Amino acid sequence: MHTKALYKEKPRVNVITLGCSKNLVDSEVLMGQLRGNDIEVAHEDSRNRRDDVVVINTCGFIDNAKQESIDTILRYNQLKEEGKIGKLYVTGCLSERYKPELRREIPTVDEYFGSNEMVRLLKTLGADYRHELIGERLLTTPTHSAFFKISEGCDRPCSFCAIPLMRGRHVSKPMDQLVKEAEKLARRGTRELVLIAQDLTYYGLDLHGKRTLPQLLERLSDVEGIEWIRLQYAYPSGFPLEILDVMRERENICNYLDMPLQHISDPMLKSMRRGITREKTLRLIDTIRERVPGIALRTTLISGYPGETARDHEELLRFVEETRFDRLGVFTYSHEENTHAGTLVNDVPEEVKEQRLEEVMALQQGISYELNQEKKGQIFKVLIDKKEGDYFVGRTEFDSPEVDNEVLISAAGQYAPIGNFCQVLITEAEEFDLYGQLSGTTS
Numbered sequence: 001m002h003t004k005a006l007y008k009e010k011p012r013v014n015v016i017t018l019g020c021s022k023n024l025v026d027s028e029v030l031m032g033q034l035r036g037n038d039i040e041v042a043h044e045d046s047r048n049r050r051d052d053v054v055v056i057n058t059c060g061f062i063d064n065a066k067q068e069s070i071d072t073i074l075r076y077n078q079l080k081e082e083g084k085i086g087k088l089y090v091t092g093c094l095s096e097r098y099k100p101e102l103r104r105e106i107p108t109v110d111e112y113f114g115s116n117e118m119v120r121l122l123k124t125l126g127a128d129y130r131h132e133l134i135g136e137r138l139l140t141t142p143t144h145s146a147f148f149k150i151s152e153g154c155d156r157p158c159s160f161c162a163i164p165l166m167r168g169r170h171v172s173k174p175m176d177q178l179v180k181e182a183e184k185l186a187r188r189g190t191r192e193l194v195l196i197a198q199d200l201t202y203y204g205l206d207l208h209g210k211r212t213l214p215q216l217l218e219r220l221s222d223v224e225g226i227e228w229i230r231l232q233y234a235y236p237s238g239f240p241l242e243i244l245d246v247m248r249e250r251e252n253i254c255n256y257l258d259m260p261l262q263h264i265s266d267p268m269l270k271s272m273r274r275g276i277t278r279e280k281t282l283r284l285i286d287t288i289r290e291r292v293p294g295i296a297l298r299t300t301l302i303s304g305y306p307g308e309t310a311r312d313h314e315e316l317l318r319f320v321e322e323t324r325f326d327r328l329g330v331f332t333y334s335h336e337e338n339t340h341a342g343t344l345v346n347d348v349p350e351e352v353k354e355q356r357l358e359e360v361m362a363l364q365q366g367i368s369y370e371l372n373q374e375k376k377g378q379i380f381k382v383l384i385d386k387k388e389g390d391y392f393v394g395r396t397e398f399d400s401p402e403v404d405n406e407v408l409i410s411a412a413g414q415y416a417p418i419g420n421f422c423q424v425l426i427t428e429a430e431e432f433d434l435y436g437q438l439s440g441t442t443s
Contacts, residue, residue: 011053011086012040013125016076017140018069019059021147021196021232021402023092024140027057030118031138037127043140048079053087053125058094060166062334069094077108089113091121093166115166134177136184142385144419145192145401146185150178150216154198156235158262159273159340160305160333163198170199172207179219186225189419192383193226194400199235201243214242221250227421228383230400232258236284237275244291254397255292258327260300264319265312268305273340285323296398298327301360304353305333306344313356320363326371327404328364330357365431372405372429379439382407382424384416392416394424396434407434414438 013034017027027043034041048054054076058069073090080088087110095102096114103112113121119129139146153168154161182193197203204212220229229252231243236259247253263269266278276284289295301316320328332353335346382394385401391408394416399405407424409416416422416438423440 011051011125012042012049013053013055014042014045014048014085016044016054016056016072018057018072019061019065019093021194022149022198023057023059025137025147025149025196026092026115026118028137028140030055030057030121031140032136033118033122033129033133034125034127035138036130036133036136037122039125039127041138043138048084050083050086052085053089054080054085055089055091055121055125058090058092060092060094060097061162062331062336064334066094073102073106073109077106081108089121089124091115091117093163096166097162116168139188139190141401142419143189144383145194145385146190148178148182148185148193148195149173149197150195150200150213151197151203155202156199157273157275157340159271159344160262160302160336162336162339165338167198170202170206172203172205174207175204175212175216175219178216179223182220182223182226186223191226191419191421192228192230193220194230194232195220196232198233200231200233201235201239211238211240213240214246217243217246217250217253221246221252227252228254228397230254230256230397232400234259236261236281239284241287241291244288247295248292255295256298256398256400257288257295258298258300258400262300262302263305263308263312263316265308265315268308268312271307271341271344272302272305296326298329298400298404299325300329300331303330303332303357303360304348304350306335306341306346306348308333308348308356313359317359317363320360320367324367324371325364326368326398327400328360328367329403330360332357368405369429369431372431372434375426375434376429377426379423379425380407380436382409382416382422382436384409384418384420384422386418387411392418394422405432405434407436409436409438417442 015027017024031041059065076088079085089111091113093115095112099112122129151172153170154163155170264278336342380396384394386393390411394407420442422442424436425439426434426436428435
């Protein structure tokens with residue numbers, strides 16, 4: 001379908017973002033391009049205007065995310081039919097994966113765009129893609145912390161994952177470009193970079209024939225003004241151990257690693273096509289903890305993958321209990337068409353998946369409580385994110401935004417500047433929250 005600019009006067013564009021932090025970065029880049037074209041832009045503004053153009057950036061990862069995306073499209077489509085908004089466009093992963101089906105089922109949406117069709121979307125909105133704006137983003141997060149996407153797509157063969165279908169093959173951003181992006185963010189007041197990708201550890205293979213994440217970390221660490229660099233979405237198979245040396249040597253690289261393992265049972269790991277065994281996983285965890293003492297490890301697990309037996313689940317529970325991850329999340333398995341696992345029999349009932357998930361999380365809740373109790377009486381460097389109710393809310397270097405523990409500081413009689421680092425004495429601890437009081441200077 002041919003598209004062209006549809007507006008003589010530039011409308012306000014309201015961008016709605018669903019899904020993961022990588023999608024959020026895409027929305028921020030889109031909004032930066034629109035702003036650079038002198039187009040008024042908002043992010044998830046609930047004040048609908050009759051001439052608004054709404055762009056929904058969808059997620060298509062698992063069933064719940066897909067349903068949320070569809071429900072959101074239907075809700076805004078209804079507003080469009082009622083004349084409460086103008087044009088409605090849909091982009092992102094769901095649109096990339098199911099464009100023909102969406103056009104057939106919800107034909108009144110003005111146009112659907114794939115996840116790699118930003119140039120065409122901008123043209124439809126009356127904007128030109130401006131290369132001089134590469135690296136410019138309209139941050140939706142607090143200015144002091146930004147998600148920082150270093151690559152796109154994925155070459156991993158994981159059986160359960162549809163991301164390669166939606167995002168394509170792995171493509172690393174050039175290192176010089178990433179350093180310039182980090183410098184721009186730092187000049188605008190960003191102090192924390194949360195590195196994200198489908199797989200951080202694959203970085204550089206397509207550009208240099210070898211993994212160059214350690215070298216990228218060194219260069220980002222040298223950017224003036226960046227005080228925390230945090231790693232999310234590291235893949236265990238082929239993990240470049242040099243990362244640990246850089247992490248240990250550089251003070252502004254957080255002692256934190258998010259490494260989704262998905263399972264520990266060898267039959268499950270083999271069927272999932274993870275390229276690693278239980279023994280190698282345990283050895284890797286031991287190595288990480290030996291090389292970076294005090295590191296906080298976060299992982300993600302899948303409950304109810306096809307063929308998962310009660311024995312597999314019990315093995316997973318023992319693994320969680322013995323390994324004592326600092327942070328842990330669990331998803332129930334989602335049966336995805338056109339994936340290898342989609343050809344398997346989805347033989348674990350939904351109620352069993354949920355029960356197993358709850359058992360893992362109940363175990364982790366106890367572990368988290370015990371680990372947090374050990375922090376009482378200690379002083380931590382805390383980045384203050386916001387003020388919420390009667391508390392200033394921040395995080396230690398061991399906590400990523402939105403998914404991990406928070407530090408709550410009473411606003412009664414003390415002030416913690418948002419976007420600044422404070423020394424905080426931990427006075428109380430719960431399963432997933434710490435309470436503290438200011439104990440030293442801010443920076």
